Amino acid sequence: MSGTKKRLSALLIPLLALSFVVPTGTAPAEPAPAETFAAAHGQLKVCGVKLCDDERQVVQLRGMSTHGLQWYRQCVNDASLDALAHDWGASVMRISMYVQEGGYETDPAGYTNLVSSIIDKVTARGMYAIVDWHMLDPGDPYYNLSRAKTFFSEIARRHGHQTNLLYEIANEPSGVSWSRIKGYAEELIPVIRAIDPETPILVGTRAWSSLGVSDGANESEVVDNPVSASNIMYTFHFYAASHGDEYLNALSRAADRVPMFITEFGTQEYTGDGPNDFAMAQRYLDLAAQKQISWTNWNFSDDFRSGAVFIEGTCPSGPFAGTSRLKPAGQWVRDRIA
Ligand code: IDC
Numbered sequence: 001m002s003g004t005k006k007r008l009s010a011l012l013i014p015l016l017a018l019s020f021v022v023p024t025g026t027a028p029a030e031p032a033p034a035e036t037f038a039a040a041h042g043q044l045k046v047c048g049v050k051l052c053d054d055e056r057q058v059v060q061l062r063g064m065s066t067h068g069l070q071w072y073r074q075c076v077n078d079a080s081l082d083a084l085a086h087d088w089g090a091s092v093m094r095i096s097m098y099v100q101e102g103g104y105e106t107d108p109a110g111y112t113n114l115v116s117s118i119i120d121k122v123t124a125r126g127m128y129a130i131v132d133w134h135m136l137d138p139g140d141p142y143y144n145l146s147r148a149k150t151f152f153s154e155i156a157r158r159h160g161h162q163t164n165l166l167y168e169i170a171n172e173p174s175g176v177s178w179s180r181i182k183g184y185a186e187e188l189i190p191v192i193r194a195i196d197p198e199t200p201i202l203v204g205t206r207a208w209s210s211l212g213v214s215d216g217a218n219e220s221e222v223v224d225n226p227v228s229a230s231n232i233m234y235t236f237h238f239y240a241a242s243h244g245d246e247y248l249n250a251l252s253r254a255a256d257r258v259p260m261f262i263t264e265f266g267t268q269e270y271t272g273d274g275p276n277d278f279a280m281a282q283r284y285l286d287l288a289a290q291k292q293i294s295w296t297n298w299n300f301s302d303d304f305r306s307g308a309v310f311i312e313g314t315c316p317s318g319p320f321a322g323t324s325r326l327k328p329a330g331q332w333v334r335d336r337i338a
Contacts, residue, residue, distance in 0.1 A: 036126020041252065042199050043163040044128070046231045049259045050292055051200070051217035054163070059229045061128055062091035065264055067301035067308065069114060070102040075301045075315040076118055079312075083320035084300065090337045093122045094130040094296040096261055100137060101142050104151065107269055112154050130202070130263060130296065132168045133154055139174030141184040141204070152192045160196030167192060168263055170204035172237065178221040179207045179317070189229045201232045204262050209237040209264070211250050219254035224237040226258060228229060233259035239270040240281035248284060255291045262295035264286060266307040267329045273305035276329055285336055291322035297333045309333065 031134055042054030050058045062082060066076050076095075084090045095118050097104055097111055104111040115131060122129040133151065135144050152167060159165060173181045185203045192201065205222060207214035211234070212221055222234055236251050254260055267281040268274045288295050302310035302325075309330030314320070323331050 003179055014072040015302060036085075037129050038123070038126045038164040042136055043167065043198055045198070046200055046233055046259050049255065049257065051233065051259065051261070052336055053296055058251065058292050059247050059294070060289070060292045061180045061296075062126065063092035063094070063296050064309070064333070064337075065094035065130075065132070065296045066090075066096045067299040067303055068096055068098045068103060068107075069111070069118075070098055070305065072299075073114065074261045075310065076121075077311045078121065078302070078319040080315070080320050081121050081125055083318070085127050085320035088334050090127060092128040092294065093118075093300070094132050095119065095122070096132045096134045096171075096299070098134040098136065099147060100135075103134065105144075105147065108147070108150065112151060115155065116158055119155075119162075123162060123164055123234040128164045128166065130166045130168050132171055132263065132312070133262060134171040135175075139172070139208075139272060140176045141170040141181060141211040145184060145187060148188055149191050152188065153195060154195035156192055156199070160199060163198075165199045166202055166261075168202040168204070168235065169198055171264075171329035172208040173204050173206060174208050176206070177227065178212060178217075181206060182227050185232075186229065189232070191228070193229075198231070200291075202235050203227055203232055204235050205292070206237075208270075209235045209306060210243070211236055211254055213243075213247050213250050214256065219250045219257070223254065234265045235261055237262070238284060239266040239268060239272070240284060241266075241268050241275060242270040243331070244280065248287065251284075251293075252287055252291070255287075255293055256291050260291075260293050262293055264294060264298045266298050267332060268306045271305070272303075272307035276306060277334070281332070282312040297337075 045052055053059050097115050119129050131147055206212040211219040238247055252260045266272055267276040302312050302314040303311050310323050314325040
């Protein structure tokens with residue numbers, strides 16, 4: 001379906017151009033706007049260990065994660081999303097909806113509407129949207145399973161027909177085994193698939209999406225015992241000043257065996273604060289480029305911490321484009337998205 005959509009638009013553009021042929025001597029007509037990233041690539045699908053577009057070409061998405069919407073929704077508005085799409089050149093935004101800490105559980109209908117409206121804004125700017133079920137504490141994903149079923153069912157009903165989505169069903173499980181995370185995924189995924197069979201689903205990994213490394217394990221538990229579902233990927237999170245070679249090597253090995261997506265990383269410490277280690281962060285992004293692993297950086301807000309890209313006080317009015325309001329981590333990641 002999406003392939004047809006794309007081919008139709010490819011046909012339409014030359015036809016439109018022909019119908020606006022200008023006589024010599026007059027100013028040329030405005031060029032047709034360039035096709036957006038998400039329109040050009042259409043419905044994503046996991047292909048082997050990679051993420052592919054609707055013509056089975058491998059794609060690497062690069063973009064930003066919001067901060068928690070309960071605190072920083074004022075940083076996610078028309079102007080900031082214009083900047084992310086058109087000035088930064090991002091192809092994806094991760095919409096980070098906490099479940100606890102004043103998030104979804106306090107107002108399910110309100111947060112569902114908020115996420116839905118942000119999906120619309122991201123879509124209008126031609127980017128992919130990751131719907132992030134930001135469970136964090138408690139770290140057992142089962143704690144929020146029935147809420148997750150309700151939330152994703154409603155998002156799938158409203159948006160499942162779109163071709164520019166990914167669903168991230170567990171931000172960072174902790175204190176639980178991989179088999180428990182796998183069990184959660186295998187209960188939730190069929191519920192989503194019954195409404196939306198096509199959107200790729202991203203599954204968190206043990207110990208804060210470290211592939212188990214933060215608990216002294218490694219990627220083999222996932223590689224040897226994958227979730228039984230198709231069109232899914234596994235997530236890996238890193239903070240470059242805290243997570244060194246052991247983490248990088250686990251990601252590298254995993255990415256050759258199972259589909260991986262870096263839905264969160266920082267150039268600083270795991271607190272999202274402290275000094276940047278740009279050299280280590282670059283090693284991760286070089287690996288991601290080489291293996292075509294998609295990524296979103298934490299985070300697109302003006303929080304005081306070093307990992308929030310904007311200087312405090314930037315939201316809601318900006319300016320968001322250019323570099324005048326960016327912290328060092330923001331300048332660094334903007335350059336790497338481009
Ligand atoms: C941090 C926020 C901070 C908030 C804290 C608790 O930056 O303002 O008080 O969460 O919720 C993660 C998490 C992400 C963290 C981030 C930085 O997914 O929620 O955000 N981080 O600590 N995993 C590793 C680091």
